[in-house]
Amino acid sequence: MNSKQVSDLIFKRILENKIDLNLKFLNSSSNIGYFYIDNILPEELAKKCFSVFPDKSKMRKLKSLKEYKHVSAQMDKHHPFLEEVIYAFQNEKIVKLIGEICNIPTLYPDDSLYAGGLSLMAKDNFLNPHLDNSHDSDRQRWRVLNLLYYVTPNWDKDNGGHLQLWPNGPKNKPLEIESKFNRLIVMATHSSSWHSVNKVTVDNNRCCISNYYFSDNALRETDKFHVTKFRGRPNQRITNIILDCDASLRMLVRKVFKKGVRKNPHIYNKSNNKNEIL
Template sequence: MINFAEIENRVMEFRNSLPFPHMVIDGFVEKKLADSLTDEFPNIGDSSLYNYSNPLEKKSALNDWNKFPPNTYKLFEFLCSDFFVSYLSKTLGIKLYPDFGLHGGGWHMHPDGGKLNPHLDYNIHPKLGLQRRINLIIYLSKDWLPEFGGHFGLWSNNPLTNKPEKLEKEVEIKFNRAVLFDTTYKSWHGLSRQVNTGGKNIRKSLAVYYLCDPPEGAEIRERALYAATEDQKDNPEIEDLIQKRAHSLFYKDHYISKSNEK
């Protein structure tokens, strides 16, 4: 089901990559399975999807196991299984735990105009109290062209401002390509280019996150911390939104911007 050999071939790449540990794995799952997974995604207008629409992010997502079709359900079950989590723990040298609730994971879809500002993921799981450690994202858009955008971006961190400093790497979206990275290194990531397919395609991905025991003195961040893009810098409304979006109590009121409410 999974391209274990390629994961193992890229362990040194993972450890030595900049700006933070990561690896890119092509042909992540068997092609027949990848074909079925992309076909199981819902229509972007499906009422079951949760829509994020604000100046920091534009996407649709779903993490409800009951809504996943058979192959998607089985893959998530495998990626959260004792077998795979133990394998990943041994391969990376990190004791990991699955998040069966897929908090922040599941299906992710970006239509035209889709965006995701550079951000740091939550650091401490709001219900389990464990530290989020490893992200696994599998891209499943067929016939995706580089000019469609939606590249996965990795930024370095400015330790003085605690904000992204430089876009160090872009990963093109390709069908059945996966990115696996460590989120505990001030790992600023997001979409480095807005999605623009002219209505021809949807950026589709599956996401699973793995947790670890938090080290003593670990930063407590229960919600994602976003950063402004270049065209948003010095905008007080954006900075206010960033603070509210990161607040553990007020975040739900700011997924959808006032201008987009219907």
């Protein structure tokens, strides 16, 4: 099944729930706008995504105070079906439909998968509260939506590895959205959209296919350029101080070097793509 066929299935499922999804996003948009929809693909296709998902040994490991997970954007190194699925979410009609649901008039998918692609979280993996980088790598467009599609069958609440939104900031209590099998979560990204993933507690892999959408305009008039900012959780005071200093230092670097000082390894290096820079 190719990307166009997969996108037709996704489009139909979202369209038949458009009104309800729009209400969900509007009702949450005063803090962090989001919606989620289950059974986004037929079950056999969602299970196929999981069955061909790469082993973590074939992915890039990120391990620090900020995060512990495995990622990949180099899709030609993995099963071709995963590439068909990830680009199905970039189909023009799906991008337009999600823009209508979220009331964003201009949306652009990211063919380079800058910070998108595949994500695997195994036992003890986590992602601390953070704000995504505000822009694309060229600082031309605003990052405005994060699409997360979960494909691990029978992923239970007690397993951890769930998305957490912090609508009142990372010093307060988060809202948890389960990373259920065959669930698509769409969340807004702006200067207040703190989010995280709680620690995986079981010996299994929580697998996710992700995309970002960009726009000509920020979601909020008060938004300003920022690098990815991490914070500690409410009980991690020392971690919070360290990560706050890290974010401040990286922002200082970006004021001097507008496009950063090193190439970003998390991008799909196709023959027609230039190397992106942090």
